[in-house]
């Protein structure tokens with residue numbers, strides 16, 4: 169067809185971009201995927217790939233009865249005190265399960281015995297895939313290849329091209345202009361962009377110089393720049409997901425062990441140490457932005473051995489870091505508090521109460537499971553500083569409507585421009601819904617964006 173090189177150009181080949189490309193092709197479009205990196209997958213290939221959904225076949229196989237999109241919607245809205253856009257949330261709740269079944273049909277394997285409670289509710293909606301996020305990327309990319317959808321690696325999109333009416337006309341990439349009436353931006357988050365972190369997610373500075381990002385290397389926020397270049401608006405200010413860490417090394421850690429006691433600088437507990445990782449950073453923020461994980465010598469000696477999953481809280485590492493002065497160690501609780509610069513009187517009272525609870529086998533304040541309760545009584549005592557400092561998802565991004573159309577400054581959709589995945593800032597609220605809450609929406613809105621971009625492109629006259 170004259171006047172266009174492709175019907176749809178997809179920017180980014182993570183879970184969102186690949187899903188969009190496959191669905192746009194399914195809708196009859198000729199599709200090109202542009203990828204800045206030398207391989208497909210972005211953060212999606214590094215991810216656990218868990219998928220948050222209600223009403224799936226795997227839930228039923230797992231014996232989860234009666235879960236519905238309605239229930240998930242209620243949870244999502246209540247959790248976020250309605251500070252989210254209901255139309256977009258509703259779309260996800262309704263399309264998550266069909267999208268999940270689509271991934272299953274394409275070949276992603278989910279086992280019923282692994283479905284788990286990944287949110288802050290009590291329903292098992294977290295679906296981990298066999299082979300993690302990489303396996304999902306491989307399945308989606310295999311489908312792209314099967315359909316002969318073109319992919320240009322090492323070709324970052326630099327600019328969106330518009331016509332005289334401000335409608336999308338293509339993408340400038342690698343010195344060339346690719347003409348297309350519809351574009352899907354699926355270029356991921358901005359966790360590696362220090363300037364954007366300071367501007368869009370000030371709370372990410374909480375961990376100071378401990379902060380680092382675990383996302384794909386091209387998570388630079390290009391989608392925000394591309395979109396703003398054609399008048400797109402942004403949403404989701406100051407949102408993202410930080411994981412807590414003792415900062416010993418750049419390892420992925422999601423929580424502290426349940427056998428530690430988290431104490432703020434004020435000398436108080438403020439959380440059940442086994443609380444979901446999704447709420448941890450928010451609670452840290454409310455309590456001074458850091459805390460100490462406290463335990464005694466018996467706990468250190470009983471710590472599980474070092475492993476990929478336990479790089480920090482094993483006996484040897486704790487001894488090594490204490491000897492190096494990186495962990496505060498003292499022969500009395502009083503001295504520990506003084507040396508850690510924690511308020512002494514509340515600290516001593518906190519530990520006294522904790523030990524009394526441990527003796528009775530119940531956590532009267534934070535209701536931690538009794539299996540985790542260990543008295544803190546045999547010196548030396550330890551205090552490990554913990555900060556929310558691992559960036560694994562960023563929340564500011566392009567505003568979209570429920571059809572994945574990008575919203576412009578006049579509150580109208582920018583014609584021909586769609587977005588999905590972590591580059592979107594409309595979907596999430598202040599509290600991350602739970603494990604699978606980003607990968608699921610990436611694939612789901614990727615599909616919506618791909619379908620709608622194809623329909624838009626095929627209905628648009630050549631210009």
Ligand SMILES: Cc1cc2nc3c(=O)[nH]c(=O)nc-3n(C[C@H](O)[C@H](O)[C@H](O)COP(=O)(O)OP(=O)(O)OC[C@H]3O[C@@H](n4cnc5c(N)ncnc54)[C@H](O)[C@@H]3O)c2cc1C
Nearest residue numbers: 180182184204210211212215216325356589590604606607
């Ligand atoms: C270690 C880790 C574990 C995680 N675990 C989970 C989990 O279990 N469940 C969950 O829900 N979420 C999880 N997340 C978050 C989730 O995986 C991501 O938010 C999601 O995969 C993002 O998908 P995406 O397609 O939007 O972006 P990405 O997968 O990052 O893909 C974006 C792609 O765009 C490319 N790109 C960037 N700029 C340009 C440009 N200018 N031109 C062309 N291409 C460009 C990038 O190279 C990349 O390939 C995890 C994240 C990490 C880092």
